[in-house]
Amino acid sequence: MPMLIDPRREKQLRTLMERFGLAANAPVNLQLLNLALTHPSIDRHDNYEQLEFVGDAVVRLIASDVLLETYPDAPVGEFAAVRSVLVSDRVLAELGAEYGLERYLLTSSNRFASGRGGQQIRLADVFEAVLGAFYRSTMDMSLIRFWFDPILRERSIDVRADPAFYNYKDALQEWTQGKYKKLPQYRVEETPAPAPRQERFYAEVWLNEDRLGAGKGPSKKAAEQAAAKEAFFAVSGHKQGQEQAVGLEVG
Numbered sequence: 001m002p003m004l005i006d007p008r009r010e011k012q013l014r015t016l017m018e019r020f021g022l023a024a025n026a027p028v029n030l031q032l033l034n035l036a037l038t039h040p041s042i043d044r045h046d047n048y049e050q051l052e053f054v055g056d057a058v059v060r061l062i063a064s065d066v067l068l069e070t071y072p073d074a075p076v077g078e079f080a081a082v083r084s085v086l087v088s089d090r091v092l093a094e095l096g097a098e099y100g101l102e103r104y105l106l107t108s109s110n111r112f113a114s115g116r117g118g119q120q121i122r123l124a125d126v127f128e129a130v131l132g133a134f135y136r137s138t139m140d141m142s143l144i145r146f147w148f149d150p151i152l153r154e155r156s157i158d159v160r161a162d163p164a165f166y167n168y169k170d171a172l173q174e175w176t177q178g179k180y181k182k183l184p185q186y187r188v189e190e191t192p193a194p195a196p197r198q199e200r201f202y203a204e205v206w207l208n209e210d211r212l213g214a215g216k217g218p219s220k221k222a223a224e225q226a227a228a229k230e231a232f233f234a235v236s237g238h239k240q241g242q243e244q245a246v247g248l249e250v251g
Contacts, residue, residue, distance in 0.1 A: 005030055005031065009034065010030060012104055013028075013033050013037075014030075016037075016099075016100075016101075016104050017033075019100065020099065020143075020147055021146070021147045022143060026143060027137055027138055027143070028134065028137050028143065029133065029137040032051065032132075032136050032137055033130065033133045033134075033137075034106075035047070035133065036048050036052075036055075036126065036129035036130045036132060036133040037104050037106055037126065037129070037130070038105075038106045039105055039107035039108070039122075041108040042106050042107060048125065048126060048129035049125075049129075051128075051130075051132035051133050051136065052125045052126075052129040052132060054132035054135060054136060055127070055128030055129050055130065055131040055135070056087075056132075058128075058132060058135050058141070058144065059087050059092065059128055059131060060083070060087055062141065062144065062145060062149070062152065063083045063086045063087055063152055064079065064083060066149050066152045066153055066156070067079045067082060067083060067152075067156060070153055070156065071156075071160075078160075081165040081167060081170075082156055082159045082160060082165055085155075085159045085165060085166050086155055086156060086159065089120055089121050089124040090120065090124075091155065092123075092124035092127045092128060093119075093120040093123040093127070095127055095151065096124060096127035097123060101123060101126050101127060101130065102119075102123060102126075131144055131148075163236070163238045164229075164232055164238075167225075168225055168228035168229040168231075168232045169224060169225055169228040171232050171236070172184055172205065172212070172228045172231050172232045175235060175236055176207055180207065182207060182208070184205045184206065184207050184212065184228075184231070185205070185206045185207070186203055186206075186224050186227065187203065187204045187205075187206065188201055188202070188203040188220045188223055188224065189202055189203075191216070199216040199218075200216075200217070200218050200219070201216065201217055201218070201219060201220050201222070201223035202214070202215075202216050203215055203216070203217070203220070203223035203224045203227040204227055205224070205228055205231050212227075212230075212231035212234060213229070213230030213231030213232075213234060214227050214230060215227035215228075215229065215230055
């Protein structure tokens with residue numbers, strides 16, 4: 001871990017702290033925060049990966065606690081379904097983008113969007129690493145929960161309003177097993193190169209000889225979710241709302 005932080009970098013880090021609503025004298029360990037914003041392409045050993053590991057646990061714990069506090073009478077299965085969306089790469093990357101983490105990330109040129117899963121996963125990783133740095137600074141949640149709880153609470157409302165909790169693959173599978181005692185089958189293919197990245201993969205979902213739905217997405221998993229979404233609303237009797245979660249990857 002670097003022993004010194006350049007004054008210009010320190011100013012950047014303190015500006016980021018302000019974006020999270022933290023006071024200038026908040027007990028943030030700037031060495032840890034700097035590490036949370038250091039991509040492995042800069043240093044193979046001193047980078048955000050270990051703090052991301054901690055931050056992943058922090059996110060899951062806070063999400064679990066918020067759901068229990070907000071919906072004390074909900075079944076555990078519902079907690080798990082909603083939490084899977086709240087801690088998904090899609091949601092965490094959106095939060096990372098909202099806080100502008102990419103502009104603070106130390107990385108070699110053209111490396112941010114490369115590798116495992118591209119920019120979305122990288123941004124989710126960095127967001128988790130920052131939370132890990134906040135937690136390790138005080139060994140408690142005092143630097144996190146006052147701003148993170150309201151975000152999770154608001155997003156949980158949207159997730160619970162969806163009849164499938166945005167996990168259309170699981171919802172469709174439950175429907176087909178309950179009605180036909182069979183699992184749906186997915187057929188996925190990569191679309192031609194000129195296709196937009198968000199439509200890189202095309203998926204169809206079939207049951208017996210019937211095609212239930214189809215969809216596109218930036219990954220195989222996202223395309224399957226899009227196909228399952230179309231199929232779920234077609235067969236379940238639910239009316240499709242105005243949600244913008246096509247291709248949402250939960251896990």
